[in-house]
Amino acid sequence: MAQTSTQVVCPNCGGTMQFDPTAGKLKCIFCDSLFTQEEAEAFFNQQNEEEEIKESGSDWGDLAENMRAYSCNTCGAEIICDQNTAATKCPYCDNTTVIEAQFSGAIKPDFVIPFSFTKEQAMEKYKGYYEKRKLIPKDFLTGSKVEEIQGVYVPFWLYDGSVNIDAEFEAADKTETDKEIIRKIYKADRRGTINFENVPADASKRMPDDIMDSVEPFTFADLKPFSMTYMPGFLAERFDVEGDDDLQRAEKRVVNSAKQKTKDTVKHDEVTEKRGDYKVNYTKKKYAMLPIWYLTTSWQGKQWNFAMNGQTGKFTGDLPIDNTKLGLITGGSAIAAGVILYLIMKSLLVPVVAALIVALVVCFSLKGSMRPVHNATQANEYMDKNVKLVLSNDTYLRTERKQKQQNNSSSGG
Template sequence: MTSFDDQQQPVVEHTENIKCTSCGGNTEYNPESKGLKCPFCGHEMPIEATYNHTVELDFESAGNSRNHLWQEEKRVFQCQNCGAESVLDANVVADFCSFCGSSHISVTEKDAGIQPGLLIPFQISQDQALDKFRVWIKGHFFAPTQLKKTYRLHKISGAYLPYWTYDSHTQSHYVVRVGNYYYETVTRTVYEDGKPKQVTEQVQKIRWHQESGNYREFFDDVLIKASSTVEPKLLQKVQPFQLTSLTDYKLEYMSGFLAERYQTSLQQGFTEAQDVMKNGITRGIERSVAGDIVQVVNLSTDYTNITYKHILLPIWISSFHFNQKVYQFIVNGQTGKVSGNYPLSIMKIVFVSISVLIVLLMVYLFLES
């Protein structure tokens, strides 16, 4: 039967402790009320959302300034099993990794790095995330029937994943190979009932030539994931996040949740962003050059006025056991979209395959009769 495995599950440490003004207990951010709520007395404290940090930061000077580092005293905890690095208060001790459940946690010498300027606060509560998981697991026909009754669900944890966004003006010089269709009339001999017959038809051909030119494009908020902890395919399936909901990073939004330290550096992230921009530039050039076929054969791009933002995006993450195997799943903390791994029933797959073959065979026999 479904249950929480309390003895082996990761303990979610609070990244921030903000005291309740009523009883003095530690409050937690409540996605449903979008404010702080005390789990002891139920007192709620509103959070005023602000939007002062939407300004872009200069990429070139990022490594020479400490103005954008974490201002609060932080420690970085690293999981020796999955490599996840969590940013926690200096006085917090992490017992388990919230990403994989491992107890092999150590304090590293790394600093917390660049503080996020913006985040999307959780809008899906833990209870809502669990409900969405249950609906998701029941909706998979090819999962074993027994799975829906006997899986053991681990403790679900709310975590903010780190991302970079980049803006850049680009100016590119390109060389393209351009093909234009033309048609030639061709007469050929075909045989019908053993007799030759002359057939005239239009045959499509391509005339190629080479062109060069310049192309400019501005890229705004190219989003690059700075975490390697969550399986990329799972994360891709719960996207997109609605970045219009980004608000200023505040301690209150972090209360009761984890913040993962970025594993992709600012410079590495821009290298990935350049690949995204290059693809966009290539598509833009192909659209702007007149021709039936346009192939970019050479491209040289200058990137100027590069800016960035460090943002945090919310997910609920957990896993479940079935037949002594662990399957991870995640829930988008903003939209509630679910993605995860699950076992497949070989019997169901075989049954459906045989059923499809029988139907196809019956259709074939009917058409042949």
């Protein structure tokens, strides 16, 4: 038996409505009428009260354990999708079908950030993203299907809490004279707390974690109470990673940030952590749907994933490298540096060494620009700027002196 699905229809003409990121309202694709979320919800709730829930009599037999059948309310077709799909497109009428059961009860999201960019804007962002990269192979561009970019509401867990800090550092202030290096050594004790709010971790097994980390940060001041009226026109998923299973990802980030922020409170020339105890206390966990424009394309037997933050427009994704172009740019930079130094110094050793260093720097820099996707290690954007210290004590321990080596300009006989 197919489960219930729905389209949000226009109160004026009965046509299908979709969320318009530009207007921030629902828009009818037929008569162009615009409605606020409150107006659409009122009409939608009235429909549910007046109409009986439609059930399909088709028998699909034994569906796979993780598959479900849903009935499209626009054309009546039954749609097969997996159990975590929350909004999908009907392959027959192309209307977005919202699966009501995925947004109800205990699995109803708490919040949503609506899309701020249209599909056309996302396509332009993607083109601008790869056009800046000079090392991209030409045939990758011809095979890329930019028109297939999709808007997806991705499930995320958002974590609030604090980190209790008890740390000890060895610090030093360094001065130099003509004859010696002087280091004054201190023991620096720090105890305190730092709060964090809305540290995100995606709750979808299908979305690569590093891609989702790389489109951050989100601006959570724009969080809105969840409403299904933001879903039409976009795809969506229900979470398939439990909130407790994502805790470790969030914890690593807040601890790393807490360590660095605590170290920054030690105002000496050299600082080394000798002991650190960072205990994370969670106070709240929220379930939110966050907007992502997502594109997957295949090239030379490999899948390439690209994503854009649907709120901020930040685009990310690893790109293939044309090694011939890389070699020409790297070699050209090295030769130019070597020739300039040779003309200045009239010797070979230093220019050759410098050319090799330039080649390595240019090579790694260019490769890095083509492979920006990474797992997040910090949570600075979601934490207090400073640690609230209850103990900040620097104790002088000793002074160390080291004689400088003297260069003999002449030798006696």
